[in-house]
Amino acid sequence: MTTDTPEESLDPANWADMHKTASRMIDDAVAHVEGVRERPVWQQMPQSVREGFLTPAPMKSTPLDAVYDEVLSTVFPYAMGNIHPRFWGWYMGSSNFTGALADFLAAIEGSNLGGGDTAAAQVDRQVVNWLKELMDFPASASGTLTSGGSMANMVCLTVARNKMAGVDVREEGITALPKPLRFYTSDQVHSASQKALEALGLGRRALRVIPSDANFRMSIPALEQAIQEDRAAGCEPACVIATAGTTNTGAIDDMQAIAALCKRQGIWFHVDGCIGALIKIAPVNRTMVEGIEDADSLALDPHKWLHTPFEAGCALVKDAQLHFDTFELHGEYLEEKPRGIASGGFLADYCFELSRGFKALKIWMSLKEHGVEKFGCLIDQNIAQAAYLTDLIHTDPHLELMAPTSINIVCFRYRNAEAPDEDLKALNTEIMLRLQESGLAVPSDTTVGGRHCLRVAINNHRTKRQDLDLLVREVVKLGQELEAAAP
Numbered sequence: 001m002t003t004d005t006p007e008e009s010l011d012p013a014n015w016a017d018m019h020k021t022a023s024r025m026i027d028d029a030v031a032h033v034e035g036v037r038e039r040p041v042w043q044q045m046p047q048s049v050r051e052g053f054l055t056p057a058p059m060k061s062t063p064l065d066a067v068y069d070e071v072l073s074t075v076f077p078y079a080m081g082n083i084h085p086r087f088w089g090w091y092m093g094s095s096n097f098t099g100a101l102a103d104f105l106a107a108i109e110g111s112n113l114g115g116g117d118t119a120a121a122q123v124d125r126q127v128v129n130w131l132k133e134l135m136d137f138p139a140s141a142s143g144t145l146t147s148g149g150s151m152a153n154m155v156c157l158t159v160a161r162n163k164m165a166g167v168d169v170r171e172e173g174i175t176a177l178p179k180p181l182r183f184y185t186s187d188q189v190h191s192a193s194q195k196a197l198e199a200l201g202l203g204r205r206a207l208r209v210i211p212s213d214a215n216f217r218m219s220i221p222a223l224e225q226a227i228q229e230d231r232a233a234g235c236e237p238a239c240v241i242a243t244a245g246t247t248n249t250g251a252i253d254d255m256q257a258i259a260a261l262c263k264r265q266g267i268w269f270h271v272d273g274c275i276g277a278l279i280k281i282a283p284v285n286r287t288m289v290e291g292i293e294d295a296d297s298l299a300l301d302p303h304k305w306l307h308t309p310f311e312a313g314c315a316l317v318k319d320a321q322l323h324f325d326t327f328e329l330h331g332e333y334l335e336e337k338p339r340g341i342a343s344g345g346f347l348a349d350y351c352f353e354l355s356r357g358f359k360a361l362k363i364w365m366s367l368k369e370h371g372v373e374k375f376g377c378l379i380d381q382n383i384a385q386a387a388y389l390t391d392l393i394h395t396d397p398h399l400e401l402m403a404p405t406s407i408n409i410v411c412f413r414y415r416n417a418e419a420p421d422e423d424l425k426a427l428n429t430e431i432m433l434r435l436q437e438s439g440l441a442v443p444s445d446t447t448v449g450g451r452h453c454l455r456v457a458i459n460n461h462r463t464k465r466q467d468l469d470l471l472v473r474e475v476v477k478l479g480q481e482l483e484a485a486a487p
């Protein structure tokens with residue numbers, strides 16, 4: 001390059017053209033979300049489209065309008081469908097338009113939220129403070145926004161490990177632990193906790209799985225007994241992981257009893273509240289999660305019941321100093337300064353990541369726009385809809401409920417008193433796949449108490465009761481058709 005080589009940038013040659021393309025995207029986006037109910041929830045991608053994703057890296061330029069056309073024809077039609085009113089699979093949020101606009105604005109603003117004296121960092125801190133407030137955590141607690149619940153649990157369990165290790169685990173590593181640590185959770189635990197303990201070097205063996213009762217809540221007598229056994233065997237009972245809203249059935253562990261037990265025993269009390277923590281803002285049902293405020297650490301997931309566009313999770317820790325001591329580390333290139341951009345504290349001192357996106361803005365804007373009360377009512381609405389669906393199942397002789405409905409998750413199956421469980425599994429799986437492939441509705445499935453079932457998680461602000469009526473009609477119709485066709 002010589003001094004007369006023209007210098008390039010990524011900015012458009014013509015901003016007016018960019019404005020035109022961007023406006024088209026906004027128009028299409030509004031129409032897309034407005035018309036979501038009229039489209040199939042999901043459709044399978046044809047092979048010809050699939051092949052388009054196998055082309056090599058594009059070395060030359062393509063006009064943005066053409067790139068966008070490709071997105072419209074090859075990406076948008078084959079979405080997961082979780083923004084659709086009849087998507088109830090696994091456990092997703094259904095996003096919201098303001099949150100999507102906020103993601104765009106956050107990218108335009110462009111800050112890196114690892115640290116720095118920026119308004120973006122203030123928004124991030126404020127969102128964490130709001131979540132502390134909503135969870136009845138004290139102002140002295142700390143927190144960090146994460147990519148999701150898995151990372152939020154990972155952050156919390158790292159603080160718990162370091163606190164309970166009995167050695168400076170940052171310096172000495174886990175091989176220096178004087179006693180093996182034990183973590184306790186029910187058999188309904190989410191895989192995220194197990195993955196976290198594996199990654200923390202403690203191994204799967206550190207996780208003691210406590211049986212759950214008939215309502216899929218952790219058995220407290222069994223928990224107490226396991227703690228006693230472990231102490232007697234020379235292990236260090238370090239942490240109980242309670243679940244506020246299990247993934248299988250939505251069961252909420254008895255957090256008051258677990259909090260009291262942990263206090264007596266000097267054990268860290270962590271709550272995985274990725275599903276249920278936000279019930280605390282729901283006026284009708286909030287007492288279901290009493291005791292969550294006593295947790296030493298809490299993982300929650302704004303991208304679930306706050307419908308924040310993916311991704312946004314949050315870890316809260318009661319003892320801010322312990323949280324800071326777990327993650328604080330500054331390279332010589334990242335010294336904090338009393339003035340200037342590198343002042344005012346680093347958000348990266350509370351998590352694994354250094355570079356962090358401005359995901360706080362999408363939570364901040366939608367909470368301001370709608371107000372917390374609206375989100376609380378939507379949570380109550382989903383819980384009432386699950387009770388409505390449960391009633392429909394109870395009154396239909398072709399269906400049976402497979403687990404008590406505690407919150408917004410309903411486990412049921414098409415029944416046949418004569419058929420063995422394995423045949424019913426095949427039949428219900430086929431019903432589920434046909435529902436998904438027809439684009440009519442998306443339930444998922446699971447196994448509870450050793451028996452397979454369909455699972456409908458109504459974490460969706462667009463669902464109406466009529467959608468659940470339709471689901472029940474279709475499940476029964478498909479079940480009858482499949483039985484009639486069977487040899």
Ligand SMILES: *Cc1c(COP(=O)(O)O)cnc(C)c1O
Nearest residue numbers: 148149150190192247272274275
């Ligand atoms: C969803 C979920 C997680 C994992 O959260 P992600 O946001 O998917 O990473 C952990 N625990 C429970 C109970 C969950 O429902």
